[in-house]
Amino acid sequence: MAIEIEKPSVGLSKVAVSDTHGEDSPYFAGWKAYDENPYNESSNPSGVIQMGLAENQVSFDLLEKYLEEHSEASSWGKGAPGFRENALFQDYHGLKSFRQAMANFMGQIRGGRAKFDPDRIVLTAGATAANELLTFILADPGDALLVPTPYYPGFDRDLRWRTGVKIVPIHCDSSNNFQVTPEAMETAYQCAESMNLKVRGILITNPSNPLGATIQRSVLEQILDFAVNKNIHLVSDEIYSGSTFSSSEFISIAEILENRSYRDSERVHIVYSLSKDLGLPGFRVGTIYSYNDKVVCTARRMSSFTLISSQTQHLLACMLSNKEFSENYIKTNRERLTKRYDMIIKGLKNAGIECLKGNAGLFCWMNLSPLLEEPTRESELELWKTILNEVRLNISPGSSCHCSGPGWFRVCFANISEQTLEIALERIHKFMEQRRRN
Amino acid sequence: MGLLSRKVTCNSHGQDSSYFLGWLEYEKNPYDEVKNPRGIIQMGLAENQLSFDLLESWLDKNPDVAGFKRDGQSIFKELALFQDYHGFPAFKKALLDFMAEIRGNKVTFDPNRIVLTAGATSANETLMFCLAEQGDAFLLPTPYYPGFDRDLRWRTGVEIVPIKCTSSNRFKITASALEDAYQRAQRKNLRVKGVLVTNPSNPLGTTMTREELDLLVNFITDKEIHLISDEIYSGTVFSSPAFVSIMEVFKDQNLEKTEIWERVHIVYSLSKDLGLPGFRVGAIYSNDPIVVAAATKMSSFGLVSSQTQYLLSAMLSDKKFTKEYIAKNHKRLRKRRSMLVAGLEKAGIDCLESNAGLFCWVDMRHLLSSDTFEAEMELWKRIVYDVKLNISPGSSCHCTEPGWFRVCFANMSEDTLKLAMQRLKSFVGSITGNDRSHQELKNSRRKFSSKWVFRLSFQSFHDREQDER
Numbered sequence: 001m002a003i004e005i006e007k008p009s010v011g012l013s014k015v016a017v018s019d020t021h022g023e024d025s026p027y028f029a030g031w032k033a034y035d036e037n038p039y040n041e042s043s044n045p046s047g048v049i050q051m052g053l054a055e056n057q058v059s060f061d062l063l064e065k066y067l068e069e070h071s072e073a074s075s076w077g078k079g080a081p082g083f084r085e086n087a088l089f090q091d092y093h094g095l096k097s098f099r100q101a102m103a104n105f106m107g108q109i110r111g112g113r114a115k116f117d118p119d120r121i122v123l124t125a126g127a128t129a130a131n132e133l134l135t136f137i138l139a140d141p142g143d144a145l146l147v148p149t150p151y152y153p154g155f156d157r158d159l160r161w162r163t164g165v166k167i168v169p170i171h172c173d174s175s176n177n178f179q180v181t182p183e184a185m186e187t188a189y190q191c192a193e194s195m196n197l198k199v200r201g202i203l204i205t206n207p208s209n210p211l212g213a214t215i216q217r218s219v220l221e222q223i224l225d226f227a228v229n230k231n232i233h234l235v236s237d238e239i240y241s242g243s244t245f246s247s248s249e250f251i252s253i254a255e256i257l258e259n260r261s262y263r264d265s266e267r268v269h270i271v272y273s274l275s276k277d278l279g280l281p282g283f284r285v286g287t288i289y290s291y292n293d294k295v296v297c298t299a300r301r302m303s304s305f306t307l308i309s310s311q312t313q314h315l316l317a318c319m320l321s322n323k324e325f326s327e328n329y330i331k332t333n334r335e336r337l338t339k340r341y342d343m344i345i346k347g348l349k350n351a352g353i354e355c356l357k358g359n360a361g362l363f364c365w366m367n368l369s370p371l372l373e374e375p376t377r378e379s380e381l382e383l384w385k386t387i388l389n390e391v392r393l394n395i396s397p398g399s400s401c402h403c404s405g406p407g408w409f410r411v412c413f414a415n416i417s418e419q420t421l422e423i424a425l426e427r428i429h430k431f432m433e434q435r436r437r438n
Numbered sequence: 439m440g441l442l443s444r445k446v447t448c449n450s451h452g453q454d455s456s457y458f459l460g461w462l463e464y465e466k467n468p469y470d471e472v473k474n475p476r477g478i479i480q481m482g483l484a485e486n487q488l489s490f491d492l493l494e495s496w497l498d499k500n501p502d503v504a505g506f507k508r509d510g511q512s513i514f515k516e517l518a519l520f521q522d523y524h525g526f527p528a529f530k531k532a533l534l535d536f537m538a539e540i541r542g543n544k545v546t547f548d549p550n551r552i553v554l555t556a557g558a559t560s561a562n563e564t565l566m567f568c569l570a571e572q573g574d575a576f577l578l579p580t581p582y583y584p585g586f587d588r589d590l591r592w593r594t595g596v597e598i599v600p601i602k603c604t605s606s607n608r609f610k611i612t613a614s615a616l617e618d619a620y621q622r623a624q625r626k627n628l629r630v631k632g633v634l635v636t637n638p639s640n641p642l643g644t645t646m647t648r649e650e651l652d653l654l655v656n657f658i659t660d661k662e663i664h665l666i667s668d669e670i671y672s673g674t675v676f677s678s679p680a681f682v683s684i685m686e687v688f689k690d691q692n693l694e695k696t697e698i699w700e701r702v703h704i705v706y707s708l709s710k711d712l713g714l715p716g717f718r719v720g721a722i723y724s725n726d727p728i729v730v731a732a733a734t735k736m737s738s739f740g741l742v743s744s745q746t747q748y749l750l751s752a753m754l755s756d757k758k759f760t761k762e763y764i765a766k767n768h769k770r771l772r773k774r775r776s777m778l779v780a781g782l783e784k785a786g787i788d789c790l791e792s793n794a795g796l797f798c799w800v801d802m803r804h805l806l807s808s809d810t811f812e813a814e815m816e817l818w819k820r821i822v823y824d825v826k827l828n829i830s831p832g833s834s835c836h837c838t839e840p841g842w843f844r845v846c847f848a849n850m851s852e853d854t855l856k857l858a859m860q861r862l863k864s865f866v867g868s869i870t871g872n873d874r875s876h877q878e879l880k881n882s883r884r885k886f887s888s889k890w891v892f893r894l895s896f897q898s899f900h901d902r903e904q905d906e907r
Contacts, residue, residue, distance in 0.1 A: 011631055011664060011701065016568040016732040023735065060515050067506065067514065074745075075504040076497070083497065084490040089716040090557075090709075125556050125718070126521075129739045136593055140443045162567050162593075162736065200443075275521075282520040282744030284556075298446045302593070305560045309743035310716030 015162055022156040030384075030394040039392070041419065049424045052394040054209065054362045055415035056243065056279040058336040059329065063278070066325050073318035082314075089310040092303050094123040098313040101320035102287060106272060108326055109242045114254035116289060122299040123313070125284040127239050127273035129306040131158045131203075134269055134288055137298050138233045139165045139200035144192045145235075146170050146202040148180045150401035150408070152209045159203070168192040168199070171404045174367070177356060178211055179219055180204070185226045201233030201267075202226065207240040207250060207360030210401050210410035212341075214250045214360050224256055224264065233267045242277030242330060244360040245338040257291065265291035274316065276362060277333070283312045337362070337414060340421070344413045347425030351432040362414040366395075369407025371435065380406040391431045393424055445593060460818070464828045469854065478826045479858045484640065484796045485849040486674070486713035488770040492763050493712070496753055503752040506745070513748070520744040523737050525554040529751035533721060536754045537706060539764065540673045545685040547723060553733040554747070556718040556740035558670050558707035559589050562634075564736045565703055565722055566594040568729050569664050575599045575628035576666075577619045579611050581799075581835035581842070583640045590634070599623040599630070602838045605801075608790060609642055611635075611650045616657050632664030632701070633657065638671040638681065641835050641844035642799045643775075643792030645675055651687045655698070664701045673711030673764060675794040676772035700726040708750065710796060711767070717746045771796070771848060774855070778847040781859025785866045789845075796848040800829075803841030805869065814840040825865040827858055 022028075030052050039047035067074055076083040089095065096118070103116035124130040139145060141164030147155060148170040159167055170188040172178040185202070192199045204223060206215045215223075227234040236253040244250040257265045270289040275281035285308055290296045320326055344364055345355055356365040372379040377399045384397040387409075398408035413421060460482060469477035497504060506514040520526060527549070534547040555561040570576065572595030578586060579601040590596055601619040603609040616633070623630045633654060637646045658665045667684040675681040684702055688694050704723040709715035719742055724730050754760055778798055782789055790799040806813040811833050818831040821843075832842035847855060 011569060011662070012726075012728060012732075013568055013571045013574075015571065016728065021732075021735045055519060057515070057519070060518070063518070064512060064514055071505060074506065075501060083494055084487070084713075087490070087493070087714045087716050088485060088487070090718070125740050125743075126738075132739050137443055137446055140445075143443075157735075157738075162739075280518045282518050284521070284741050284743050294442060294446060298442070301588075304588070305563050305593075306556050306740040307718050309556075309718050309746040311746050311749065312743040315745065 018161070020157065020161040022153065022161075030388055030396070033388050034394045037392075039420065039423075041417075045423075046392065048388065048392045048394050049420060049427075050394050050415065051412045051424060052396045052410075053415045054276065054410075054412050055281065056276055056333070056337070056362050057415050057417075058279075058340060059333045060279060062325075062329050062332060063280075063319075066319055066322070070318060070322070073315050076314075086310050086314050089313075090307060092300050092307060094121070094303075094308070095310065095313040095317055097321065098317035099123070101317045102272075105320045105326055106241075106289070108330060109277070110250070110252050110254065111247045114252055114258055116254070120289055120291065120296055122288040122290070122296060122303055123308045124286040124288060124303050125306040125308055126275065126281070127237065127271050127286040128154065128158050129284075129303075130271045130273070130286040130288045131155070131235075131237065132161075132163065133299055133302050133306065134235055134271065134295075135159045135163045135165050136302065137295055138235070138269075139163065140198075141165065142197070143200045144168045144195075144197040146185065146188045146192065146199060148172050148184075148204060148208075150178070150210050150398055150403035152205060153396075153400045153402075155203070165200075166197055168195075168197065169402055169404075170202070173405050174356075174408075177213070178208075178365075179216065180223060181219075182222050182226060185223070189230060199230065199232055201235060203235040203237065205237040205239070206253070207238075207244060209240065209361060210363060210396065210398075211356055211365045212358035212361035212363050212410075213356060213365075214244060217251045217256070220251060220253060220256050224253070224268070227267055228264050231267075233269065235269050235271060237271040239271065239273045239276050240361045241272065242333065243337055243362060245334060245341060246359065247330075247334070249359050254289075262291065267292065269295060278329075283316070284308060285312065285316060340413045340418075343418070343421060344411065344425065347421075348428065351425070351429040352436075353428070353432065356408075363410050363412040366409045366411050367407060368409055369405065372407050375406055377406050383407075384409070387431070391427050393427060460822050460828045460830075463822055467826075469826070471851075471854065476826065478822065478828050479854060479861075480828050480849065481846045481858060482828045482830045482844070483849045484710065484844075484846050485715065486710055486767075486771075486796050487849050488713075488774065489763065489767045490713060492759075492766060493714075493753075496756070496759050500752060500756075503749055506748070508748075508752075517744045517748050520747075521741065523734050523741060525552070525742070526744060526747040526751060528755065529742075529747040530554065532751045532754035533706075533708075533719075535757075536760055537672070537723075539757075539760055540711070541681065541683050541686065545683060545689055547685075551723055551725060551727075551730055553722040553724070553730060553737050554742045555720040555722060555733075555737050556742055557709065557715070558668065558705050558720040559585065560718075560737075560740035561705045561707070561720040561722045562586070562589045562666075562668065563592075563594065564733050564740070565666055565705065565724075565729075566590050566596050567736060568732045569666075569703075570594065570596045570631040572596070573627075573629060574631045575623045575626075576631060577601050577616070577623065577633045579603050579609075579615075579635060579639075581609070581641050581832055581837035583636060584830075584834045584836075586634070596631075597623075597626075597628050599626070599628065600836055600838075601633070605790075605839055605842075608644075609639075609799075610647065611653060613653055613657070616653065620661065630661065630663055632666060634666040634668065636668040636670070637684070638669075638675060638794035640671060640795060641797060641830065641832075642790055643795035643797055644790065644799075645679060645681050645794050647679070648682055648687065651682060651684060654684075655687060655691070655693070658701060659698050662701075664703065666703045666705060668705040670705065670707045671710050671795050672706070673767070674771055674796060676768040676775065677793045679793065681794070703729065712763075714750075717750070718742060719746065719750065774847045774852075777852065777855055778845065778859070781856065781862070782845075785859065785863040786870070787862070787866065797844045797846040800843045800845050801841065802843055803839070805866065806841050809840060811840045817841075818843070821862075821865070825861050827861060 099118040273286040396410040575597040830844040
């Protein structure tokens with residue numbers, strides 16, 4: 001019997017029917033389990049606790065206080081003067097005051113060790129859009145970007161889906177705390193070549209998601225050198241730059257460039273967003289900062305497809321230009337995240353669980369490999385299901401982040417209250433005790 | 439240095455055309471009633487500035503909404519965290535109610551079929567990504583909004599093949615024009631995936647007739663292709679005939695449960711009807727669940743700010759407000775259009791009879807020194823530099839006949855519009871009133887050609903991003 005060739009749905013594109021959006025992975029399946037049975041302190045105390053969502057909920061009070069004291073930021077004042085100008089503003093250059101405020105904020109986050117030019121800032125509706133946009137600009141369909149593993153699962157969609165660009169992983173492992181090495185980069189490059197893929201760039205996330213750690217200066221230098229040698233681009237997604245536990249430990253690629261007097265800078269592009277540091281993912285605020293004029297110009301034009309609401313630009317321009325607010329926010333947010341991190345590490349340690357030494361982000365990278373039946377991905381997924389269904393915690397399995405060594409999990413700590421975190425840690429403790437007894 | 443993608447070096451973004459000169463000139467010398475009364479008046483920007491007072495008064499009466507409060511309680515945190523690509527439910531409902539109201543409540547919309555996007559610019563591109571790919575084409579009736587060249591083609595690789603409409607029948611779509619476009623696409627080895635129409639039309643300012651809509655339905659049925667109806671101006675229909683949405687046609691013909699229905703997709707936005715282009719509020723409404731699913735995921739690349747979704751959900755749920763807004767907005771647009779038409783008449787200039795939009799499609803063929811696009815460009819330049827009005831030449835909208843211009847009327851004050859008309863009248867008087875011979879006109883043309891070097895390009899767009907639709 002002839003094999004029926006399945007036609008895609010009447011006249012839809014390959015992109016529309018492909019699954020490169022990646023939403024069939026466990027990363028998303030865990031969310032479903034949570035949605036069906038979400039933990040609530042009073043109404044559903046035995047529900048699933050969401051620890052798979054990298055949101056920052058520890059500093060909302062600071063934002064709310066600012067808004068209360070500065071209503072002009074959100075409401076255009078009595079009679080709404082300035083409303084119409086704001087409502088009409090759709091210039092893809094972005095509100096100048098907002099770009100200025102962003103540039104200053106990014107500089108503040110880096111402790112003043114790097115300075116940003118507002119005219120190099122291109123605004124996009126979130127870092128999701130920024131990463132996709134950069135990929136459209138830096139690569140053609142069929143080309144490849146090198147990305148160190150483990151990496152944020154969303155990249156599979158953001159970098160590949162509509163762009164047709166491929167990701168070739170730079171494998172990192174626990175032997176050296178998952179740091180990128182020149183050998184690993186070279187191997188990835190060769191691997192791409194052997195598949196006849198043209199490598200256009202390397203994309204790093206610094207601080208790393210899911211590792212929750214900053215990239216060391218020496219490693220950044222090596223990565224930049226590698227990009228120069230291969231004559232490719234370097235994209236540094238610094239979305240967690242304001243979520244480091246100590247200001248001095250985060251080294252931005254901007255600092256490395258400054259130290260090199262901006263030599264080789266035309267191949268470097270930074271992505272930023274307010275979704276993590278300010279906890280505002282709903283407002284869709286992302287940026288591309290490029291040292292390459294042509295990229296800035298093209299990105300700006302392309303941003304027409306993903307502009308930030310002028311209402312939101314206005315609000316954040318006011319908020320971030322307030323030095324008193326921004327300095328206090330950065331400092332306080334850092335302190336609170338550190339406290340949360342210490343709490344979870346201690347709690348996990350008491351349960352006999354080790355984590356990668358982290359210093360940033362909204363999550364920790366937990367090592368459960370000793371618990372695996374076998375050192376395989378399947379075993380890891382079994383363990384993940386157990387934790388989801390029995391311990392009732394939604395955490396992210398390392399395999400969804402393309403981690404080459406099984407048994408690692410990303411556990412978020414900033415999207416729940418301290419009390420809920422205590423409960424989660426108690427559950428883990430009990431679970432580990434039970435396992436030890438068995 | 440690592441090379442950049444082909445998308446950077448190609449010019450499908452369309453921003454290199456000579457058309458961009460008009461914008462540059464305006465920016466260098468913008469009219470201001472007080473500070474620069476002899477500056478260039480901007481009439482190339484399809485913005486609706488006539489009804490802001492209604493919005494401002496609503497905001498004044500509802501101060502809590504912008505302040506992130508609902509029923510006296512702060513919902514700031516909820517909004518700040520809300521990034522669900524399914525959209526804020528209250529906003530989707532309010533938006534769909536508004537869309538239904540605009541259509542005289544003759545149709546209803548299903549909230550499961552709407553996808554929110556950062557503006558119609560994003561919606562149109564997203565639909566292209568869902569329905570077509572490199573090597574495919576969409577047919578568009580000319581003249582069309584210049585931004586489509588970028589929005590539909592740049593990153594998608596999809597081609598546009600024009601459905602040529604002419605003044606002989608007031609630029610209506612005909613069966614032969616549709617078939618001709620289809621054949622031309624085939625000859626270019628392009629696979630036609632669908633037709634995209636803007637209804638009401640930009641730049642014509644007219645609503646599609648039932649006959650045209652029926653023609654389209656037959657055409658897409660026959661060819662088994664998609665139909666995208668960009669109804670971004672649906673709320674600006676200020677006089678009869680009433681707006682007939684493609685939805686209504688399908689309902690009337692009982693085609694709603696058919697396969698063809700699933701190939702119909704609507705694009706909407708609040709940029710024109712509500713005058714809020716800065717807020718980036720667009721939507722795709724599709725009857726194909728697979729398209730809805732794919733577009734929803736794609737909207738991650740261009741979500742609407744939750745802050746804005748909330749504000750507008752409150753505003754559009756206020757039915758008393760929307761009723762008043764729609765009525766008053768129509769009235770004001772109608773009045774403005776009449777003003778423009780009257781002013782043009784005094785200058786001896788006709789325009790296409792229109793009942794919608796924020797602009798008129800103006801006939802200046804009689805002012806051309808020859809029936810050519812070069813002459814159109816010359817005339818355009820004189821209007822920009824001498825008359826100091828920035829209007830949009832028909833060639834930038836891919837019009838097949840030279841001499842037509844789009845002139846906007848809703849983005850300036852009444853006084854400014856009156857001044858613009860006076861200037862135009864004087865200009866026309868000066869070139870037609872003084873028995874100028876054809877030779878003289880030719881001479882003045884040569885003078886201009888040598889002064890201004892330009893390339894006539896059909897890739898028209900300008901550097902001021904907007905979708906100055």
